[in-house]
Amino acid sequence: MIKEASIILMLSTLKTIGLSAPLDVHSREFTSHSNGTVSVRLPGTETIQSLQPVQFCGEFVPLRQSNVTRRWVTVLLKQSRHRDYLLRLRKRAVKFFPVIEPILAKYNIPKDFKYLPLVESDLSGTSTSPKGAGGYWQLMPQTARDNGLIVRHGLDERRDLYKSTVAACRYLRELHRELGSWTLVAAAYNSGVTHVQNRIDQQGIRSYYNLRLHRETSTYLYRVLAYKELLTRPRMYSDMLSPAVLADLTRPLPGERFQPGVEPIIRTSGEPGPEPEPTWGPRSRNLLEEALAQISGESDDTSGASDAGSTSMTASPAQTPTAMAGLLGLRVLRFRRTRLWQVFLAAKRKMQPLFDWDWV
Structure with a gap:
């Protein structure tokens, strides 16, 4: 009964x-x-x-392993049910990821680790666990001190986003030297390197997905991946997301520097070509300057008389109609969503623009 x-x-x-x-x-x-x-x-x-x-x-x-697929789908379904929570995390990520990403790059830590604070602390600096871990990265007091942070009564640098990220990067780099795998590093960050190393020695397996670990640790990486996928490729999981959740995850936010739902480029290690642009933070390429340089270069090839750095709007024999049309199009005013939003608010109209306008 x-x-x-x-x-x-x-x-x-x-x-x-x-x-x-x-x-x-x-x-x-x-x-x-x-x-x-x-x-x-x-x-x-x-x-x-x-x-x-x-x-x-x-x-x-x-994903071809049944136990991996079962666990992955189960975690995805659970994480996707919390609509308000996901939207709150997304807004925090827009604010904090531009600070975290450059620090990860400086210490050669893969950018996927920026999603760890979402699982650890909900990107909240005041979060503290029952075991004493605190701050954005939920560092234990001694671990934080070993990596250069001050943790004492009245001063806890684990609550400083920049300093705690630097300490976390140092700790992650140390874990990678011991374990040699970033997936195992994520597991060790959750349960400790001793637990992971003991399980590796007992089972003779070095794959996170096949190791038998603590229950929380066995789903830890799946939770990190769930946030990564839901925040960057929500449309790839439209069949398991409610329309309201999908709308929240794909609606542009002020300050957001990527288009939600676009599938990132996945390259093999030996495939040539430029690296894909980061999904968060400032762009490394200036597309406007590249386009202007290309148009100016075409003009040089045509007559050799025009200046490559010229930005004059006056027609000249050296400039082809294609070049003039390109220069004219590149000088159309750029309207940003934040500005449009302010205009709508000023007009007291309850309408939200659907797109983040770029060069047209």
Whole structure:
């Protein structure tokens, strides 16, 4: 009777949050394809979700393994149910990621680690765990001191975003020297390097996805990846997201420097070509200057008389109609969403612009 009552209570709880069945995927409910994608039937529904390849720090998640796919879909479903929480994290990420990313790059830490503070502290500097970990990166007091932070009564530098990120990078670099794998580094950051190393020695396995770890640690990396995917590629998971959640995750935010839902470029290690632009923070390329230089170069090839750095709008025999049209188009005023939003507020119109206008 107690067991039956527990099952009834669990099902009623799931219904209250919009689910009619437990968040669990069985092996018979997904199919692997030769192109690396996996089709999954979402639990309790007839909806088929196509899962695209996912990677953490360049290491692909082995979605062809049934236990990995089951855990990944379960975590994705759980994380995607919290609409207000996801939107709050996204707004904080817009503010804090531009500070975190350059520090990670300086210490040669993969940029995927910027999602760790979302899991650790919800990107809140005042967060403190029952075990004493605190700050944005939830560093233990001694670990923080070992990596150059001051932690004492009245002064806790773990609450400083810049200083705590530097300390976390030093700690992550030390973990990587010991373990040699960024996925294992993420696991060790959660449970400690001793626990991970002991499990490796006991089981003879060096793959995070196959190691038997503590329950929290076994899903830790999946939670990090869930935030990464939901904040950068939400449209890839449209079948498992409610329309309201998908709208929140794809609506442009003030100060956001990427278009939500666009699938980032995934390159193999030996494939030539420029690195993709970062999804957060300032752009490394000035597209306007590149376009102007290209147009000026075409003019030089045509007559050799025009100056490559000239930006004159006056027509000349050296400038082709194509070049003039390009220069004219590049000088159209750039309207930003924040400015449009202020105009709408001033006019007291309850309308939100749909796009972040760029050069037209």
